[in-house]
Amino acid sequence: MPLPNELSTIFRSKQKSYEMVLILAMLEEYNNTRIKSFSLQRISELFLSHLRQREAEGKRVDAPPKKLALRWSDVTTNQLKSLINTPIQALSSVIDVHDQKQSISFKPSIWEKLDENGIEDLRNYALTEIENYYNHFNNHVAIREHLEQVMRDYISAKTKPFSGHQLGTLFRKTIPEQLRRLPFIDEHYKIQGSIGQGNWANIPWIAILDKRITETTQRGEYVVYLFAEDMSCVYLTLAQGVTGPGEKGKKESHEYLRQKVKQMRELLSLDHFQKDENIHLTTSGIGRDYQVSTVAYVRYDRDQVPDDEQLISDLENLIENYKYYVDTIEKSGTEVEADMIEIGAESLDPLPVKERVQTIQTYIRHKGFQFPDHLIENFYLSLKTKPFVILAGVSGTGKTKLVKLFAEALGATSVNRQFTLIPVRPDWSDPSDLLGYKDLSGAFRPGRLTEVLLEATKPSNRHKPYFICLDEMNLARVEHYFSDLLSVLETQEWRDGRIVTASLIGKESLTTDHDQQTFGNMYLPDNVYLVGTVNMDETTHPFSKKVLDRANTIEFNYINLAQYPDDALADDDELATQVPNSFLRSDYLQLVDVYGEYRDLVHRTTEKLVKINTILEEIHSHVGFRIRDAICFYLIYNERFQLLSEDAALDMQLLQKILPRVQGSGSSVKRALLQLMEVALDKSLPIQKMMDDPAEPNFKWNAGSSSESVKYPQSARKIGFMLRRLEEDGFTSYWLS
CATH class of the missing domain: 1.10.10.10 (Winged helix-like DNA-binding domain superfamily/Winged helix DNA-binding domain)
Structure with a gap:
């Protein structure tokens, strides 16, 4: 029988x-x-x-x-x-x-x-x-051997070319093939590993996903090996895909993830696993995302990886819990993502921010263009802080090309209408040149900007970033044709999980019902990014403080002509992928939203700004809360994503938010610049002696100077140029160098 x-x-x-x-x-x-x-x-x-x-x-x-x-x-x-x-x-x-x-x-x-x-x-x-x-x-290749190999070799591998490296084969092929041989891994599971996309990942991973609920690490729940950035350990985890910020941004998203973790821990036994937030993968901001989204984990230290039997036992234990969770969902008919979609409709970029920025850099380099060190990181942080950035510099330095290539690397092109170049004309004198106007019959004729905004606000496009490049922005007076947008930028608020603004075109100014319905409630959505390129010469108009307060001004005046394209690099369009808008969208609108988490950083930054503001008050160029908050946001994002050192990030902000406000003639301006130089050099100068004797500069600072002992070298160099202009011409400005 x-x-x-x-x-x-x-x-x-x-x-x-x-x-x-x-x-x-x-x-x-x-x-x-x-x-x-x-x-x-x-x-x-x-x-x-x-x-x-x-x-x-x-x-x-x-x-x-x-x-x-x-x-x-x-x-x-x-x-x-x-x-x-x-x-x-x-x-x-x-x-x-x-x-x-x-x-x-x-x-x-x-x-x-x-x-x-x-x-x-x-x-x-x-x-x-x-x-x-x-x-x-x-027939089984030991799991322990592979885990130890990664932790032993990965850091040194990151110093070598990414393409074709044997660790890529190990993650993408060898380990997944071996895991598929385990008797408890059946046809329901998809296994994939990653060491990055075009560039080395800081946190490589190997995921096991049940295809019944998810096939991407961006969303849903799955089992995943996560390697610490310093390769001190590897975690076997039951984790969640981290989705986009909700109604209150990152804070709301984290609250949702914690609630989901609590529900899953109550449902599953998870014996022999840790159930807390003490998973430490990286010091960058995404490390917090991993902590709040991890349901359970076991940690294997580099020098104490258990034998294969124990590793397989742990994995089977976790897979059994995972299977029970998926079976429960199937039986109950629960939509895994439904409630999260109500909170935040888009998912995060599958790559950590630092890796995505590296991928953008690689894409631009493969296209044959070279930009100064840390420019891409700075450009990203500036857009993340506020969706309005000004690129300034002499003609031919690649300002417009930077915007185009940056957008292309994120999947935004002129073909799919996510990148739009709008040349500014010298005769623009009011917002109608951008937004549109009523013709003689009373019908509204939308401008180029309005057409982009209508496209970007469609429900099917809200997760995509849209870039508008205003080329030669200051050929006309920016305050005249751009004033409505500058004002609307200050009305940003969270509503229904999105950042919205006041209407750009009032209904009362529109005549027909069709125009009122189509254009009457049009606002500046959170997936549109405005970048202006400017040349500062005798044919252009200067910027007012109203404009400078609302933008990061990135200068392109230090050019190294001895940069050449790399013959070994070819176009690699595979690096250009559609990246969700959450990669760029601001997570915070008010300092109170993030003050508790980054209190120490905010205090350190504000103390320095108070000292600088005391200097600026003497020449009536001091800043207000808007600039204080913008600089703090920039430094907070930088700390979260670990793109620059804290000093380098503040150096960029002094260069882009403080120094553009300084201009004028006379001794008061010179004294202010010398005091700002003291801040940049982080040392005292014989200011009174330098004021009394114009021939006694006592220091020289130029593009070739060593910056090893200088706290804020970019700002110091710019201040040096501004002082030289003041001595030679009797007048100085950020824009005259």
């Missing part, structure tokens, strides 16, 4: 050979005694005898736990008491324990269904499964 259903699947889940060996020991004792209840002591002896015999014959056998001995020949029967409880518990559906754990037997309902043929079939089933189990290991 065939085996009863209760017995035919008892070895479906097996972490070691112990379950099969226990069954063989019980059947052997039954054949010897014909008694249906067995002494646990005797079963332990037969259990140990079977393992010793395989070991003596040189066959593959599970190693004994390290706390017992190195070989089964050195293990005693008394030592097996705790170990043998493991297979007994695993087979509790068919085995009973009696007499205070002194004897065991099959359950009565099982004995009723077992005749002599059934007993022989059960024995053959156990023998077949144990050979299948050992054959699996004979």
